Amino acid sequence: MAGLMTARICADHFQNVVIVDPEIKKAGREFAKKRVAQCDSLHAYLTFMVDGLRRLRPNFDTMIKEAGGVVSPGTLPLHFGGIPILTPQSYSTTMFKSTAGLEKTRGLPDTILIRRPKLEALLYRLLIGSSAKCIQTIQGTVTGLVPSDDMSTIQTVNVRTTEGEEKDMKNVSLVIDCTGAAQRGTRWLKSAGFIPSSTKPSPNIKGRAGTTSDLRVIYDHKLYYVTVTFDNIGDLVQDLPSPGGFGQGFIYTYYTHYKWGNNSFTPSYSRGWTIQISTSGIVQLCCGGWANTHLPKNSKDIISYVHSVKGAQPPQAWVIKAIEMLLESERRGDITMTFKPLKIPAASFVQYHRIAQSLPSNFIVGDSVAQINPVFGQGCTKALYGATVLNSILHNCVPAAELGRLPENFSTLYFERSHGTVEDLWRVLAAVSVTSTKALDYGYSTTIPVKGESRTREGAVARWYSYYAYRAAETDEVVASALWHVRMLAMPQVEAFKPRVVWGVLRWAVVDAIVGS
Numbered sequence: 413m414a415g416l417m418t419a420r421i422c423a424d425h426f427q428n429v430v431i432v433d434p435e436i437k438k439a440g441r442e443f444a445k446k447r448v449a450q451c452d453s454l455h456a457y458l459t460f461m462v463d464g465l466r467r468l469r470p471n472f473d474t475m476i477k478e479a480g481g482v483v484s485p486g487t488l489p490l491h492f493g494g495i496p497i498l499t500p501q502s503y504s505t506t507m508f509k510s511t512a513g514l515e516k517t518r519g520l521p522d523t524i525l526i527r528r529p530k531l532e533a534l535l536y537r538l539l540i541g542s543s544a545k546c547i548q549t550i551q552g553t554v555t556g557l558v559p560s561d562d563m564s565t566i567q568t569v570n571v572r573t574t575e576g577e578e579k580d581m582k583n584v585s586l587v588i589d590c591t592g593a594a595q596r597g598t599r600w601l602k603s604a605g606f607i608p609s610s611t612k613p614s615p616n617i618k619g620r621a622g623t624t625s626d627l628r629v630i631y632d633h634k635l636y637y638v639t640v641t642f643d644n645i646g647d648l649v650q651d652l653p654s655p656g657g658f659g660q661g662f663i664y665t666y667y668t669h670y671k672w673g674n675n676s677f678t679p680s681y682s683r684g685w686t687i688q689i690s691t692s693g694i695v696q697l698c699c700g701g702w703a704n705t706h707l708p709k710n711s712k713d714i715i716s717y718v719h720s721v722k723g724a725q726p727p728q729a730w731v732i733k734a735i736e737m738l739l740e741s742e743r744r745g746d747i748t749m750t751f752k753p754l755k756i757p758a759a760s761f762v763q764y765h766r767i768a769q770s771l772p773s774n775f776i777v778g779d780s781v782a783q784i785n786p787v788f789g790q791g792c793t794k795a796l797y798g799a800t801v802l803n804s805i806l807h808n809c810v811p812a813a814e815l816g817r818l819p820e821n822f823s824t825l826y827f828e829r830s831h832g833t834v835e836d837l838w839r840v841l842a843a844v845s846v847t848s849t850k851a852l853d854y855g856y857s858t859t860i861p862v863k864g865e866s867r868t869r870e871g872a873v874a875r876w877y878s879y880y881a882y883r884a885a886e887t888d889e890v891v892a893s894a895l896w897h898v899r900m901l902a903m904p905q906v907e908a909f910k911p912r913v914v915w916g917v918l919r920w921a922v923v924d925a926i927v928g929s
Contacts, residue, residue: 414779414796416532416535416538420468420542426586431548432571452527452752454639455526455531455792458789458902459521459901462523462524464800479530482524482661484523486900487500488665488896489664493668494725495725556603559606564772566604568581569581586822587776588778589775590779595780595783597780598762601775606771627764629761630760631758631850631865634859635702637700637754638699642697646747648741651737655730662688668682685721687734702858703856714735718732757783761782764827765827773824778798782838784837785849794837797833837849838850851870884916890912
């Protein structure tokens, strides 16, 4: 999806945009990409992403509904160790773009409920519908890059089609790596001679330089989950028990925490699950956790798994009853049920910002800069954020573009501007971060940390603050709202550290120290 969103941005700034993808011929219709392991899994989309896509297409909401999706307020019924977190409150009036221009709406920003294959097909139609004249597609893969004589830019992109034909795309203005988890850009750059065998930190990005010589850093969170999809449920949805009725959206999420395992690994304490009515006639139940090798494999395993999850309180009775009703309906043959197990690959971060001065001035990356824990649904939003940074920089380099080229510092500028947000999602070394999934992952003893890092020390302050923030959010509306807005990337992290929020967190920590959790 990063490639489609990025291509849509480029279509506003370049006369010709070429998309190279081995599965591009299937685009525009629903299908599961072979190269995207999570394609059939449950997905959550942050409100930042919905806001951005609305700005790209004013009738985006209508397109979602026509594709069978749903637009709804981004509430997330979260139960922290079984304890319900307060429903977040809107900080301010939300702005969104419609066919009539910018409009105001009260309440929480919206999210979308739609299967990943349907959304990807919709984004392709959005791209072609608005930019067909300048879009060219090639079914194939990029095999290499050819640098200019002075190694300052990329002149040619080598492509091999799925039929075996070799093509050279010459005189390219900009190359964008949107290969996702494959992170092929590093191979292309090394093969072309842009990345030396010994990588040193860039001296021009203050405070960002590391000490390792490796450009790509990795840690393994040992994360496993399975998505159970109940299809064709029909009128059964009206009978499922739920306070306030079963509407479309996330119905219940049991968010586990390592602390209830006394800071040591116990299988039941590393588990969690969520249930969602994703689109009409479909309910998805996602079960998973850290180092969790005992996931449900059939209908008999599901209830025992749900009951095995431990925390401060057990799951609420009504949601257990709802799952039992779905399973009973499947046993009668009234609905269908499928299982999609998945082992999430190790998390990785390509530190392009460290060698920004050595990169060709016309090379940047989309979603391939970092692969993070997908638990908080930040992946698609991360890709869209990169596209918005690209759009901003392109708007500001018109004079150089009129000369037929991008500025000499284009790549450096892109990595400097985009790095901060990516670092917030990845690194936990320099500051407290409540959006870092890495800090959460390091709380589990089964996680294999980045070489040279201490799992117990790195992110310890972030984990402490995050834990007590969620405990405070059980009763404190201000803390609950701040956490929601920051997690959704709807507001900057500073919102979680404003005096009133910090006071709520510290008050809970003091009470816990006195009476115990």
